[in-house]
Amino acid sequence: MRTKKTCLLLAFLLLFVNIFSFKNVITTEAATTKPKLTGKIVFHNYSDYYKGDSKMYIYDFAKNKLSCISKNWTNVINPMNAMFRKDGKAIVFMGETKDGEWDIFEYKFNGKNPTNLTKGNGLDDEDPKYSPNGKSIVYKRSNSSGKGTSIIEYNTVSKKRTVLIKGNTEKSMPYYSGDGKKLFYIEGSESNMYVRVADISNRKNIKTKKLYKKSGCHSYYPIADKSGRYVYFSRAYSKDNDSDQIVRYDLKNNKAKMMPFNKKDSDFSDTCIVSSKYLIVSSTVGGHGAYDLYLVDTSGKVRINLDKYNKKINTKMNELGCDYYPD
Missing domain, CATH: 1.20.5 (Single alpha-helices involved in coiled-coils or other helix-helix interfaces)
Incomplete structure (x- = not known):
């Protein structure tokens, strides 16, 4: 017994x-109980980066409305990696002209073509991001020598361009700190990509230093939160596993943390900060296509496919480069 x-x-x-x-x-x-969001996101999707078939979308959470904003544009193809301006009345993004040149475009939701801000310079201009006050745009520009790239700042009021960081190496994906006094960016290429930070509080004496580098592991796409505490970026899981994982770097104690929602057999990239608790990321963890958009919380307890909000957001294409505007 x-x-x-x-x-x-x-x-x-x-x-x-x-x-x-x-x-x-x-x-x-x-998770079946999705958090209530009232803002908007902008994102793009494509079948393959080299196919040139990227399209850009706006999704309004409050209205549950998904719109392809690029469908009638005639002066740009392959638009991607957009960011909302501070007031939400414009976005900046990169796209190709019919001549195959990458340029920086601004769109003001007026039903017209976006404005090409770098037209006709004969160089590739990519990775644009607004300053916190929306009056400047920072981006990378190819060097006329054909070697490396530079980081450029464009003043949307004066139309003046200033070279912030130059050299013969690859510099890309710049992003302003919450107070606009620092600039996070990527140095190098492929497995040698790592995160640097520049002090731009004095434009006449800009100083840069290494922020984070993991030997043999690429790091890219830094995104800074408004509080000035954290910088998010993607990094290879290890030297032997190049699956992208989201890392949060704490600027207060200079420590990097792999986020708990990562999975080492899937890619997680393109961090979009929704709030201090929630992020939207692109991931191959499962869904319709190679990359889908997911809402995750920083504790790792929630990971929700954005199909929970609208079944047409994620498709058989790759959904990437999300940015959130809190209405």
Whole structure:
């Protein structure tokens, strides 16, 4: 009888553990209660980066409305990596002209073509981001020598361009700090890509330094939060596993943390900060296509496919480069 009772007790305990574990998986992997969001996102999708078929979309959470804003544009193809201006009345993004040149464009939601801000310079201009006050745009520009790139700042009021960081190496993906006094960017290419920071508080004496580098692991796409505490970026899981993972770098204690929602057999990239708690990321963790958009929380307890908000957001294409504007 003791043996039978013991077996029954063990069976009950195993059942309890399995049920508890199953609940945790559901909470983490497929949360059914989605947080209420009232803002907008802008993002792009394409079948392949080199196919030149990227399109740009706006999704309004409050109205549950998805719109392809690029469908009638005639002066730009392959638009991608957009960012909302501070007031939400414009976006800046990179795109190709019919001549195959990458340029920086600004669109003001007026139903007209976006404005080409770098037209006719014969150079590739990419990776634009607004300053916190919306009066400047920073981006990378190819050097006329054909070697490396420079970081350029464009003043939207005076139309003046200033070279902030130059050299013969690859510099890309600049992003302003919340107070506009620093600039985070990527140095190098492929597995040698790492994060640097520039002090731009004095434009006449800009100083740069290495912020984060993991040997043999590429790091890219830095995004700074408004508080000035954290910088998010993507990094290879390890030297032997180049799956992209989201890292949060704490500027207060200079420590980097792999975010708990990552999975080492999937890619996570293109961090979009929604709030201090929530992010939107692009991931191959599962869904319609190679990359889909997911809402995640920084504790790792929630990961929700944006299909939960609108079934047409994620498709068989790659959904990437999301930015959020809090209406």
